[in-house]
Every structure is written in structure tokens, then in C-alpha cells.
Amino acid sequence: MRALSVRDVLLFLGVFGLIAITGFTQSWNVALGILNMGLISAIMALGVNMQWGYAGLFNVGVMGFVALGGLGAVIVSMPPVNEAWAAGGLRVLLALAVGVAAIAAAIFAWNRLKNAGIVRPLALIAILIAGFFAFRGLFDPAVAAIEAVNPATTGYLGGLGLPVLFSWPVGAALAAGAAWIVGKTALGLRSDYLAIATLGIAEIIIAFLKNEDWLSRGVKNVIGVPRPVPYEIDLQNDPGFVERMTGWGFDPVTASAIAVKLGYTALFLAILVLLLWLAQSALNSPWGRMMRAIRDNEVSAEAMGKDVKGRHLQIFILGSAVCGLAGAMMTTLDGQLTPGTYQPLRFTFLIWVMVIVGGSGNNFGAVLGGFLIWYLWIMVEPLGLTIIEFVTSGMADGSWLKDHLLASAAHMRLFTMGLILLLVLRFSPRGLIPER
Amino acid sequence: MDLLNAIVAFLNFVFVPGVAYGSQLALGALGVTLIYGILRFSNFAHGDTMAFGAMATILMTWWLQSLGVSLGPLPTALLALPVGIAATALLVLATDRMVYRFYREQKAAPVILVIVSMGVMFMMNGLVRFIIGVDDQRFADGTRFIISARDFKEMTGLREGLTIKSTAALTVVVAIIVVIALFWFLNKTRTGKSMRAFSDNEDLALLSGISPERVVAITWIIVAALATIAGTLYGLDKSFKPFTYFQLLLPIFAAAIVGGLGNPVGAIAGGFVVAFSEVTITYAWKKVAGYVLPAWEPDGLVQLLSTDYKFAVSFAILIVVLLFRPTGLFKGKAV
Incomplete structure (x- = not known):
């Protein structure tokens, strides 16, 4: 049984093609920005897919685990x-x-x-x-x-002042610790109770980050988190770099921004490939088959002597740790921790759209969903504006309806995401790359 | 005298806000619990349904205000409520027709319906933001206070003032009327009885000739009315901001689950339990403590938790109830 069919490969190529088109038509800086966040989104989607796709656990507290990962980045890498x-x-x-x-x-x-x-x-x-x-x-x-x-x-x-790469496993560990506490109390509950419980945990974690200024500076934000890659300004001041880039016919300023982004891409891609390999091996191992057996019929799995509660706790912690890892990576990429910006629609429900659209239960599907939905999330806004501009082009300038429509175009993205989710659930409930 | 001051301070800062907030949560939780009882899933889109209902009411209120219509001391929004309810009912009925009915016919697992309701939540949220924007909207008019702090102090000669906002009183009155009407409907009318029968045992209800689609449609209309009323009252009492309605989802679910999902009495009790715990635990008791124990002068605010942790309170209650009494305080449905 092959992991990917020709159609799946074409789907991946299609998404990367879309990002490449952005690179050709707008700028490579923007395209790489989408690609980097797409890689992080794909890792988050992998984490959620472990919980929902393998084990059928309904976790809507992704935001909290992502934010804890971000806290990990701060307490490891900031100077004390x-x-x-x-x-x-x-x-x-x-x-x-x-x-x-x-x-x-x-x-x-x-x-x-x-x-x-x-x-x-x-x-x-x-x-x-x-x-x-x-x-x-x-x-x-x-x-x-x-x-x-x-x-x-x-x-x-402050933090420990260690290199920021160390913070990635620490972020994962923080999320795993929180998941252990949540799992111990809430995993025995029915699926929708678990959903409400995780929703609550996520809000509490955000409230914690916003309030405990001694730890995370709260809404004053931590800025200037150290980077694992060089700074643009250092590259621009490096005569060797400038010379080489001018030699290749690039503008050194643009080239430095792209070089930094490519550095992140390489790091994130390495992590994603490693995780994907681990997740695939786990899914195809006896452990993975046991997980799916438990998901499909808890009672018979329990009758066969499987420890359903223990396995659920295990996969809940693993999936949350992956989300925490992605959170630490995201804070590293942003270079700052801003607790005020964590919103459940963006950090929990959007990840769910990625998993469902990509194909729950299939790791490649989750990764594809991560890239595709992130691309749409970014591109729907300018696209919506273009459409609205076209629709309103016949209206008189200054009419309130035209102004209102133009101002509201930015809110199209939530509507579109909901529509995509509903359409996929209705017409292709197993997602773009279904479980095999 | 000091004791009286303490009581007034308590009433002013804890009891009155708690009752108003509790009524709003109870109305919201009633909607969630009815959906759960009849359609058998947790509706994540309920907060955004409330936002949509409030928005429709606000738009109608603005139109009435521009025509110069007013109810005198009462807010004009009351006059606009029926229109808001009708618009919301149309929206949820259309949603049911286009989205939920398909899964009902397939007998999909409840958790799939929850995910579907997540999609609906996104779309409604986007719709509300698209129509009215994300900013605070003010639409309250009429008298602001029934008793203002200054009048109360002059009347009684106490140092503490008691303020009762007219919106808070209105919230409670409307909530009582709505709850009485709902219980009368569920217990006395034929349609209400068929709804309860459907909730208790679907197969038996079908056998006795109850039309499921009719029950479902009526449920959605009632839920639309409850959500619009709850949303409008919350908006009148505090302010209308689309995002706050999404955040109400957690306390509303906590209220419904604490009371026992699917049990309307439980939803009301749960609403007040959650509201009062939130207010008492996040209130700074310094003033009250100062009157009761004048000798003890606390340094801090005597606040158990900062206000931002109010989610933690709903959540803690939820967990405690689920661990020790999984069907809620009143017996809910355990599926």
C-alpha cells in the first residue's frame, strides 16, 4: 500500500504551484512568508490529526497549547x-x-x-x-x-538565555504537561463535554498569559525573541553576502530578506519531514492499528484488553505536544509573544478546517490541508476585495453601500472558511486525501 | 449602619449584576439545551446566532429611531425585537434546511454535527462582521436608571449608593416572562408536549405520529427567539460587539451542562450558578469587608481572582460538576 497516489502528489504540486504563482505575480518575500506559516500550520494540523484522525478525540483547545509553546520560546531564549x-x-x-x-x-x-x-x-x-x-x-x-x-x-x-532552538522541545513539553492535566480530568467525558472542557482550558491559558506579567509580560508583549537565523541587517552589512548577491544580479536588501526566510523554511521543513516520518511510522505500526481500532469501536477494543483510557491520554498528550512545538516555532518566526493576538477562530477552529479539508486520519492530508487553508486564509482577503471592487464598480463613488461593502471585504475570510468546511463535509467528508 | 452599607455595597456590585448576567446566561443556555434535547448535538454556533439576532434587532432599532419612534422610558429595541426574531428564525431555518437536515437524514454521529456547527459558526460570524462590522455599537435609549446612586444616597442617607440600571431590571423582567411562556408552551400545548415526547424517546414519538420535521422546525424558531432575546438583552445591558458573543459560548455551555444538558429547568439554574460564581469570585471585596470588619484593613483588593479569570470560574464549576455528578445538577440526558 503506497502512502501517496499520483492524485495526491498532483494535489501537493497544485498547492505549491499556487504559492509559486504568488511568488511570480506579487513577490517571493510574500510567497515565502505564506510557505513558512504554511509549514507551521501543517505541523499544527498534524497534531490535531493525531488526536482526531487516529483516536477520535475532539480537542478544540489547540489555541492554548500553541500559546504555551510560545511561552516556552520566551522562557528558554530570552535573557534572564x-x-x-x-x-x-x-x-x-x-x-x-x-x-x-x-x-x-x-x-x-x-x-x-x-x-x-x-x-x-x-x-x-x-x-x-x-x-x-x-x-x-x-x-x-x-x-x-x-x-x-x-x-x-x-x-x-526573563528566560534562561539559551539558544532559541532549545525552546522548541521545551514548548512541546509545556503543552504536553498541560495536556496531561486536562487529559487526567476530562478524557473520560463524552466527546462534546471534552470539547467544551478543552475550549475552556484554552481560554484559561490565554488569560494566564495575559495576566501573569511576571512570567510573560502579559499584554505588554515580549518582543525581540532571539533568532536561529541571521538578521537581515547583518547580512546587508556583510560585504561577502552583498558582493555575491550583486554578482548574481539581486538587490542585496531584498536578497537578505529572502535569505532569512529561506533559513526558516529549511528549519521548519526539516522538522515537518521528521514529524511526518514519525507519524507515518506510528500510524502503520501495531500501535497505530490499535489506535484506529479503539477509535472505531471502543467497546470491542476494551474487550480485547486494550487500555482505552491510557491510550487516549497518550495520544492526547502527543498531539498537544506537536501543537506546542508548532507554537514555539511560530513565536520564533514572529520574534515576539503577543498574548492578545491569540483568538480561537484563528488558532483552534482554522486548524480544524485544515484537518477536515485535508483529510482526517491521513497525515499527508493534514499537511496538505495546512498549506492549502493557510494559503486561502491569506489570499481570500485581497481576492474578496478585488471581487467587491468589481461588483461595486458600477456604483456611484461615495455612496454608503459602496463604502460599506469595501470596508467589510476584509471579513469575507471567516465566511469563506466556514463555507469551505461545510462544502467539504457535505460532498467529500473524507477530505482531499482520504484515510487509507 | 455599617452593616447596612455593606449590604447595599453587596447588592450594588454583586447581586444586581449577578442577577442580570444570570438571566442572560439562562436564556442562552435554554437555547443550547433545547437544541441538545431535540436535535441531539452541542450547537457551537449558538453564540453567533445570538450575535446575529442582536444585530438584526439593532438595525431595526436604528431604523425606528430614525423615524422618531420611541417607547418613552423603555428602549426602542423592545419594539424591534419581533423583527429581529423573525430574521433570525429565517436564518436558522434556512441553515437547518441547507446544512443540518442532510446529516439528520443520514443519522450522522453527534460529533459530526458539532463539527458542522463549527462551520456554521464561521459563516454566521463572518456574516455579522460583514453586515455590521466589528466595532462597539450603541443602541440603548430610554431611561438609563431606575435608581441612581445619588438618589439612593439622598433617600436613605447611607454612604453607599445603589444603582439599578433600567436595562438590568428589564433583562430580569423579560427573562421571567420568556421563561414562563416557554414552560407554558412545553407543558400545556400539544406542540410543546410533542416536543418533549420527541426529546424523551424519538422512536416512540415517531410511532405515535409526531412529525419530526415539524418538531425540529418549531425548535429552531423557539431557539431563534431565545437567542435573539438573550443577545439583545446582553447588548442593551453591556454593549454590542460581535466578538463578545463568541466568548459567551463557554459560560453558556457551562450553564447548560451544570444544569444538565437537555433539561430546561437545569439551564436556568445553571445560568445563575455560573453568573454568581463568576461575579463573587472576581469581585474585589475590599469595600464590603471594610464595612463588616472595620478593624481589619486589608492591603489588597480582597479579590480572589482577577476579572480576566472569569472563564476559569465557569470552567472550574463545569469540571467539578462533571466529575462528581456527570448528568448535571438536575438530571440531564446522558447519551
Whole structure:
């Protein structure tokens, strides 16, 4: 059984052709920008496809795991703020330890007091309340001290100052940790309860990033995350680079931007190929067949002695880790963490459109969906504007309808994405590259 | 005297906003729970249906306002509501015809319908943004306050003022009327009874000659009415911004699930549970504490969690209820 048919290869070529057309007609800078985000989108779609396509888990909290990956990029690669550490770094860690200890004590008490009747919930509540106040008592002054350190430029603990590439696995690990907590509590629930639970988790993670200024600078954003590739300005000041580019007949300024983007493309492509290879091997292994058996019939799989709950937790953590990895890569590409820009329509539901349109259950399908939907997401806006301009060309200039239509053209993309999703679900529910 | 001040402060900052918000959530949760009971899926497009209904009402309100029509002390939006409901009903009926019916006939799994409703959510969201834009829209008119803080202070001589916005009072009154009408319909009329029968046991209902398409159509019309009313009341009380309606989805679902999905009484109870927990946990109790315990002067705001964590509150309640009582406080449907 081959992984790709001729038709699938043509579909991939078609999408890359579309991106190449952008390169020829607009600029290669734009085309490479689409390609880079397309690579990241493809990785996110792979993560969601693991959860939904392999195991049938309905996770609509992708945004949260992506944002946690971004946090990973910040806490690994930003330089540490020594003053802030001196002001309250250890106290914050102590407060967090107290908080974790309180929760652990509560769980311990709950498990130990099985036959204690009314004492059991009372003890649980008492431990949690006492723990909460102890935590806040330690935490609040420490946070105030950290945030008072030069709030305009730092006001947070900073990171470890390591190379940014290290942050990618760390971002994945953060997302995996969060997924473990969510999975432990919510995975036993029915599919739509799990959906609501993950939706809630994602909102909480974003609220956390927006509020905990000591960790992520909140809505003040972290900018200037270090890069794994050279800066444009350094290339432009490098006589060797300028000479070579002029020799090849390129403008050094444009060439530097393209060279930087190509650097990212190479890195992202390497990660995508590695992940795709791993995902394909996993899917075609006995483990992958077991996953699909569980998805198709949980009861019989359980009767065959498969640990359904354990496997679900495993795949939920794996898929979320992949989303976290993509999140860290995205923050690296953007060079900044801006918690205010994470929106569920863009970071959760759009990824779902990618997986469904590409073909759930097929890794290549998810990757194709990632590229195609990202391309459409970018291109629908100018395309919509062109269409609206054409439609309104007969109207008198300055009429309110014409102005309104022109101003609203930007909102066409959500409508179009919904339409694409519904059309695919209706007429080709298995997606462009169906599961084999 | 201090105790009275504390009570007034509590009423002003916790109780009154909590009741108004709870009524809005309850109306939203009723819509979600009805869809779940009859059509058997979680409708992710409900928040955007509310936004569409509110938008239709707002457009009609603006037109009435431009004609100089007004209801005196009441907001003109009340007059525009029937038009908003009709527009929303047409939209959801068309959506059902073009989108959901196909999957119903196929007997698709509920989770597929949830994904389909995600697509509908995108389209409705885009539609609302396309028509009215993403900005804040103001459409409230009429009297702003029933009791303003200054009048209350002059009347009672207390240091704390009590403000009751007319929109908050209106929200509660309208919600009570709507809920009474809905329960009368579900329990006393033939159509309502056939809806409940369909929700309890689809096959048995079909055997006794209930037309499923009719039940489904009536459900959508009721849901459109509930969503439009909830959306308009929320917009009147706070402000209309398309994006906030999408964010209401989480507390609304939390309310419906906490009460027991598919159970209308539960949806109302759940709405108030979620609303009051959100308000009490994110309210800064410094003022109230200052009156009750004058000797204790807290440094901070005595706020358990910052306001941005209100999602965390809905979520925590949801998880606790699901872990300890999976069918909700009132017995919901477990599928």
C-alpha cells in the first residue's frame, strides 16, 4: 500500500504551484512568508490529526497549547532579568511550590479519607482554602516586586538565555504537561463535554498569559525573541553576502530578506519531514492499528484488553505536544509573544478546517490541508476585495453601500472558511486525501 | 449602619449584576439545551446566532429611531425585537434546511454535527462582521436608571449608593416572562408536549405520529427567539460587539451542562450558578469587608481572582460538576 497516489502528489504540486504563482505575480518575500506559516500550520494540523484522525478525540483547545509553546520560546531564549530574580524570583518559585503542595495534599487527603464520610469533603475544602491563602500571601508581594523592576522594558523574570532552538522541545513539553492535566480530568467525558472542557482550558491559558506579567509580560508583549537565523541587517552589512548577491544580479536588501526566510523554511521543513516520518511510522505500526481500532469501536477494543483510557491520554498528550512545538516555532518566526493576538477562530477552529479539508486520519492530508487553508486564509482577503471592487464598480463613488461593502471585504475570510468546511463535509467528508 | 452599607455595597456590585448576567446566561443556555434535547448535538454556533439576532434587532432599532419612534422610558429595541426574531428564525431555518437536515437524514454521529456547527459558526460570524462590522455599537435609549446612586444616597442617607440600571431590571423582567411562556408552551400545548415526547424517546414519538420535521422546525424558531432575546438583552445591558458573543459560548455551555444538558429547568439554574460564581469570585471585596470588619484593613483588593479569570470560574464549576455528578445538577440526558 503506497502512502501517496499520483492524485495526491498532483494535489501537493497544485498547492505549491499556487504559492509559486504568488511568488511570480506579487513577490517571493510574500510567497515565502505564506510557505513558512504554511509549514507551521501543517505541523499544527498534524497534531490535531493525531488526536482526531487516529483516536477520535475532539480537542478544540489547540489555541492554548500553541500559546504555551510560545511561552516556552520566551522562557528558554530570552535573557534572564537578574534584578527581577533578585527582587522576587525565588519567592515566586516558593509560592508555586506551596500551591502545588496544597493540591497534592488535597488529592492525598481525598484518597486517604475514603471511608471518613462528611470529613472527606470538609478536609478537602479546608486544605484547598488554607493552601490558596498561603499561596496568595507568598505570591502577591513577590509578583509585585518583580513587576516593579523597570516595567517599561522588563518587569518579568526573563528566560534562561539559551539558544532559541532549545525552546522548541521545551514548548512541546509545556503543552504536553498541560495536556496531561486536562487529559487526567476530562478524557473520560463524552466527546462534546471534552470539547467544551478543552475550549475552556484554552481560554484559561490565554488569560494566564495575559495576566501573569511576571512570567510573560502579559499584554505588554515580549518582543525581540532571539533568532536561529541571521538578521537581515547583518547580512546587508556583510560585504561577502552583498558582493555575491550583486554578482548574481539581486538587490542585496531584498536578497537578505529572502535569505532569512529561506533559513526558516529549511528549519521548519526539516522538522515537518521528521514529524511526518514519525507519524507515518506510528500510524502503520501495531500501535497505530490499535489506535484506529479503539477509535472505531471502543467497546470491542476494551474487550480485547486494550487500555482505552491510557491510550487516549497518550495520544492526547502527543498531539498537544506537536501543537506546542508548532507554537514555539511560530513565536520564533514572529520574534515576539503577543498574548492578545491569540483568538480561537484563528488558532483552534482554522486548524480544524485544515484537518477536515485535508483529510482526517491521513497525515499527508493534514499537511496538505495546512498549506492549502493557510494559503486561502491569506489570499481570500485581497481576492474578496478585488471581487467587491468589481461588483461595486458600477456604483456611484461615495455612496454608503459602496463604502460599506469595501470596508467589510476584509471579513469575507471567516465566511469563506466556514463555507469551505461545510462544502467539504457535505460532498467529500473524507477530505482531499482520504484515510487509507 | 455599617452593616447596612455593606449590604447595599453587596447588592450594588454583586447581586444586581449577578442577577442580570444570570438571566442572560439562562436564556442562552435554554437555547443550547433545547437544541441538545431535540436535535441531539452541542450547537457551537449558538453564540453567533445570538450575535446575529442582536444585530438584526439593532438595525431595526436604528431604523425606528430614525423615524422618531420611541417607547418613552423603555428602549426602542423592545419594539424591534419581533423583527429581529423573525430574521433570525429565517436564518436558522434556512441553515437547518441547507446544512443540518442532510446529516439528520443520514443519522450522522453527534460529533459530526458539532463539527458542522463549527462551520456554521464561521459563516454566521463572518456574516455579522460583514453586515455590521466589528466595532462597539450603541443602541440603548430610554431611561438609563431606575435608581441612581445619588438618589439612593439622598433617600436613605447611607454612604453607599445603589444603582439599578433600567436595562438590568428589564433583562430580569423579560427573562421571567420568556421563561414562563416557554414552560407554558412545553407543558400545556400539544406542540410543546410533542416536543418533549420527541426529546424523551424519538422512536416512540415517531410511532405515535409526531412529525419530526415539524418538531425540529418549531425548535429552531423557539431557539431563534431565545437567542435573539438573550443577545439583545446582553447588548442593551453591556454593549454590542460581535466578538463578545463568541466568548459567551463557554459560560453558556457551562450553564447548560451544570444544569444538565437537555433539561430546561437545569439551564436556568445553571445560568445563575455560573453568573454568581463568576461575579463573587472576581469581585474585589475590599469595600464590603471594610464595612463588616472595620478593624481589619486589608492591603489588597480582597479579590480572589482577577476579572480576566472569569472563564476559569465557569470552567472550574463545569469540571467539578462533571466529575462528581456527570448528568448535571438536575438530571440531564446522558447519551
